[in-house]
Amino acid sequence: MSQAEIEELAARVQRATRAVAFTGAGISTECGIPDFRSPGGFWSRHRPIEFKDFLGSEATRAEAWRRFFAIRQSLVGAKAGPAHLALAELVRRGHVASIITQNIDGLHAQAGVEPGRIVEIHGNGTYAHCLSCGERHEIDWVEAQLDASGLPPACVVCGGIVKAATISFGQAMPDQAMADARAATLDADLFLAIGSSLSVFPAAGFPVLATRNRTPLVIVNREATGLDGLASLTIHGEVGEVLPAVVELLHS
Ligand code: NAD
Secondary structure, three states: OOHHHHHHHHHHHHHOOOEEEEEOHHHOHHHOOOOOOOOOOHHHHOOOOOHHHHHHOHHHHHHHHHHHHHHHHHHOOOOOOHHHHHHHHHHHOOOEEEEEEOOOOOHHHHOOOOHHHEEEOOEEEEEEEEOOOOOEEOHHHHHHHHHHHOOOOEOOOOOOEEEEEEOOOOOOOOHHHHHHHHHHHHHOOOEEEEOOOOOOOOOOHHHHHHHHOOOOEEEEEOOOOOOHHHOOEEEEOOHHHHHHHHHHHHHO
16 A cells, blocks of 8 residues: 555545445454454354255254354444544545445444445344344344243244344345445446455445446455456555545545
8 A cells, every 4th residue: 555546545535426435344354343254254263154054944043143143242342443434524525425335233324424325235233133024133132032042032023033134145135225235336436345355246246337337446455356457446455544544635
């Protein structure tokens, strides 16, 4: 990461009025939430459980919940970091119109971005819901029930399967969020991919869609991504340094 790259990014952000920020787990690592693919990341210790396996057996559901509780320990009490706060400032200043996030941690909202500007394409890990009737259930309640009986609890309204309100591998993407993300991408005058390996599809299809629509793509990530070849500017660096430096330049 060089000063020239930061200045180039700041100049592009300054000109933008409808930028989309597309964020991944890398924007939250400095908040104590591990990403999936970095060394020591959650993926290296636990393979994800596929949605069909979650549906298929009570024992797998109990195991999925135990893994979720382990991840959740890092989510509870996590605070928005410098990159979340810098992005919120770019929204306030009218440069970034929407944040499409793959994250389930709720930290963009905590940083002060209004919920209407945040599209959570992989759901939200701060609550659970019934897969049949949609009834919301609190995670603490699920944990208490599972601790007491050893079995994952059923929906209190209809007896359906209760799952964290996140999107698992093999689960259909949420229709409304995908439509909102597509609309924001097609409307964008700049597409910023921040802290994502850009390897999880269909999510990573949005930066591809942006470039097909002739919208410039900027990638900010610690390491190379599979889509670096599509970007007109790639900055390999820490998101918590790059984004605050951009905001600083806009102030000056
Ligand atoms: P990923 O783990 O595949 O990629 C994260 C990328 O961020 C890596 O390339 C890594 O090098 C980079 N990175 C890590 N810390 C960084 C930093 N401080 N500065 C710059 N770059 C940094 O994550 P992904 O692309 O978001 O895909 C994983 C999926 O897992 C997501 O779709 C998401 O749903 C889920 N997930 C979410 C969270 C969360 O909510 N915080 C955490 C882990 C996984």
